Amino acid sequence: MQVLSTTQNQALTMSSRLIAELTGKRHDNVMAVIRDLITADILTPEIQELDYMHRGNTYKHFLLNKRDSFVVVARLSPEFTAHLVDRWQELEQQLAPTFNLPQDLPTALRALADTHEQLQQVQLEREIAIKTKAHISDKKTATAMATASNAVQENTRLKDQLGQSKKNATVLAVERLTGHTYTWQPLNKWCKAHGVKPSKVHDSRYGKVNTYPSQAWMDVYNVDLSALFGGMACN
Known part of the structure; x- marks a missing residue:
C-alpha cells in the first residue's frame, strides 16, 4: 500500500490511510475530518481527494504534506x-539520499503548536461563556432571593412597629381582628409583675400607644398572637 509519495517537482506527502493506521482511527473518519478542515480553510488549499486501487477496487484518499x-x-x-513525528523522520531518512529532501520538522511542529493554541482558545472561550452565563443566572437568583428575604424582614419590622405581630400587639389591633373588647390595665399589670416594659408604637388617633407581648395576651386574655396574626381566625 503506497502511503508516501514524491517526485522531483512535488513535495513529499503522506496518505490519509497511513494517518488512520498511526492513530488507530477508521479511514472514513479520517477522511471526514480532513474534509471538515478543508471546508474551514485550515488545510493547504491545493489538497485534493484522489483515487487509489486496492484489490481491484477504487477508493478515495488524501495525500497530505507534513504540515497538514x-x-x-x-x-x-x-x-x-510523537508517532507521527517518528514516522515522518523514518520515511524522510529513507528517501533523503535519493531526493535530497529538506528537514523542516521545526516548521511542522510550530504549525501543530499553532493549531493546538487555536483549538485551546476556542475551548477556553466556550468555557468562559458557559461560566459567565451560569454566574449571571446564579447572581440573578441570589439577588431575587435576597430581595424576597429583605421584603419579608421589612414586612415583619413594620408589623412590629405597628404593634400587630406574633411577638406583640396593641389592644386596638387585637380588637379589630377578634371583634372583642379588651382593657389595657390587666395587660399593664402583667408587664409590671414580670418586669416587662411595654413598647410604644405610633397610632393615628392617640399618637402613641402601648404594645403588649404575646405571653401577656395569652396569660391575661388567652389570645394567641401567633394564630391571630398568622392568618388564622381567633374565636
Missing part, C-alpha cells in the same frame, strides 16, 4: 503526535 498531516492528527488524536 500534523494538523489532522492534532484534531484526531493529539496523543499520537
